[in-house]
Amino acid sequence: MPQDFTMPSPSILTLLSLLMVTEVSSVSKTNCSYTHLMEHLNLLDTNQVLADVRPVVNWTSPTGVKMDLYVYGILDVDEKSQTLTCQAWSNTGWLNEFLSWNESDFCGIDKLTVPRKKLWAPDISIQEDTDSITKGPYASLYSNGIVTVMDSLRLKTACNMDLYKFPFDAQTCQMTVTSLSHCEAAMMIDRWSTSEYLNQFSRQVLNNKGEWSLVSINTTKEKSIYQKRSWDKLIFKITIKRSPMLYVGNFLIPLLYFLVLDLASFFINQTRGEKLSFKITILLSISVLLLIFNDILPSTANKLPLIATYCIVVFTLVGLNLLVTMLVGFLMDLERKEGWDLQTHASVQSSPPENEAEKGVPTEASPEQKAPGGGTQGLSDSRLLQLALEEVWRIRLEVVSAVGAGDHRKTGYWERVAKRIDTVYFCIYIIFTIVFHGFLFITWIQ
Numbered sequence: 001m002p003q004d005f006t007m008p009s010p011s012i013l014t015l016l017s018l019l020m021v022t023e024v025s026s027v028s029k030t031n032c033s034y035t036h037l038m039e040h041l042n043l044l045d046t047n048q049v050l051a052d053v054r055p056v057v058n059w060t061s062p063t064g065v066k067m068d069l070y071v072y073g074i075l076d077v078d079e080k081s082q083t084l085t086c087q088a089w090s091n092t093g094w095l096n097e098f099l100s101w102n103e104s105d106f107c108g109i110d111k112l113t114v115p116r117k118k119l120w121a122p123d124i125s126i127q128e129d130t131d132s133i134t135k136g137p138y139a140s141l142y143s144n145g146i147v148t149v150m151d152s153l154r155l156k157t158a159c160n161m162d163l164y165k166f167p168f169d170a171q172t173c174q175m176t177v178t179s180l181s182h183c184e185a186a187m188m189i190d191r192w193s194t195s196e197y198l199n200q201f202s203r204q205v206l207n208n209k210g211e212w213s214l215v216s217i218n219t220t221k222e223k224s225i226y227q228k229r230s231w232d233k234l235i236f237k238i239t240i241k242r243s244p245m246l247y248v249g250n251f252l253i254p255l256l257y258f259l260v261l262d263l264a265s266f267f268i269n270q271t272r273g274e275k276l277s278f279k280i281t282i283l284l285s286i287s288v289l290l291l292i293f294n295d296i297l298p299s300t301a302n303k304l305p306l307i308a309t310y311c312i313v314v315f316t317l318v319g320l321n322l323l324v325t326m327l328v329g330f331l332m333d334l335e336r337k338e339g340w341d342l343q344t345h346a347s348v349q350s351s352p353p354e355n356e357a358e359k360g361v362p363t364e365a366s367p368e369q370k371a372p373g374g375g376t377q378g379l380s381d382s383r384l385l386q387l388a389l390e391e392v393w394r395i396r397l398e399v400v401s402a403v404g405a406g407d408h409r410k411t412g413y414w415e416r417v418a419k420r421i422d423t424v425y426f427c428i429y430i431i432f433t434i435v436f437h438g439f440l441f442i443t444w445i446q
């Protein structure tokens with residue numbers, strides 16, 4: 001019985017072997033699995049040589065490495081330490097001369113993903129500080145031998161920030177990509193996509209719409225000579241722009257309002273004390289605004305931002321305005337005192353109707369005495385008129401002295417000086433304000 005099972009008849013054996021052969025050959029022709037392709041490329045068991053050695057047939061030919069960098073998040077811009085933290089994807093590709101296949105032989109497979117550690121990869125790094133790199137676990141292998149890897153980076157790069165135009169500023173930060181151990185003869189680093197495509201794609205994927213927006217990413221290629229060898233450098237210049245609305249709404253417009261209020265205070269009557277207190281209030285409000293602003297303004301050592309100059313100028317203008325108001329008030333007071341002295345002097349000595357009245361005092365009784373006594377009617381009428389005139393004059397003087405520096409007083413020297421100072425300062429103030437704002441506008445907007 002067991003013999004029957006262990007020894008099949010030769011006819012069955014040949015049939016089985018025939019079947020197996022046809023099956024294997026049909027499998028090798030129609031196998032569409034990645035495993036088969038991996039086997040063909042000698043990648044199934046860990047082929048250490050493929051991972052260790054730069055994949056070129058002739059050692060003199062350099063490996064061309066192409067790289068793209070897409071910014072998809074601007075996390076932080078620190079003006080004090082002059083750094084930009086952003087999230088980016090890098091897409092790196094190169095040619096592996098040993099790994100290529102004919103697509104038609106493998107059911108049209110044109111792309112294969114293999115673990116990164118199986119393949120050699122260029123040792124390019126970003127010279128500026130890199131916070132963290134999340135490496136994609138797989139490398140993509142294309143049928144023509146191109147290998148690509150995708151990394152997610154959190155970059156912290158140093159920028160040379162110029163805050164002169166703050167908050168209407170744009171900053172450029174750069175990232176330098178270079179190889180650590182391969183000079184140009186062995187590795188040529190270049191950009192992959194055009195700048196337009198990089199910009200377009202970055203803007204498409206940029207996910208946060210915060211204070212900063214991406215203007216452009218530009219790539220330039222540079223070489224540096226070190227130990228008589230030339231090294232390739234690829235520089236990505238990232239330009240970002242601040243959206244100024246926060247600062248315009250919270251700071252610039254209120255400051256402008258205060259300036260306009262200060263200008264308008266020229267039309268408050270000088271004789272009232274309100275003018276001075278109003279201007280002091282404005283000065284105080286600006287001080288409070290400046291205190292708040294002190295926290296917002298990024299501090300830099302190299303150049304005073306224009307907005308700080310603006311604050312200083314506005315504060316100085318309003319302060320100067322206060323001083324001028326005080327001076328004008330002082331001159332008015334001086335005039336008032338002198339005017340008062342003059343008036344009292346005039347009322348005693350040089351006022352003609354008063355003199356007449358004084359002369360007329362003794363004769364004042366005479367019309368009343370003479371009129372019943374049959375004096376001429378015309379004379380008594382004129383006397384009556386003179387009396388009335390005298391009374392009116394007296395009342396007028398009283399009114400003038402009561403008002404103090406009244407309008408009817410002849411304008412004295414000091415008052416004229418005060419008014420001139422006020423007018424001239426107002427004109428200078430307005431002209432300067434307009435010119436200064438024009439200059440600011442042109443500088444900020446361009």
Ligand SMILES: *[C@@H]1O[C@H](CO)[C@@H](O)[C@H](O)[C@H]1NC(C)=O
Nearest residue numbers: 056057058059060061062185
């Ligand atoms: C290797 O490349 C160099 C320079 O391109 C060339 O002169 C040389 O003939 C090549 N060697 C082989 C074996 O192809």
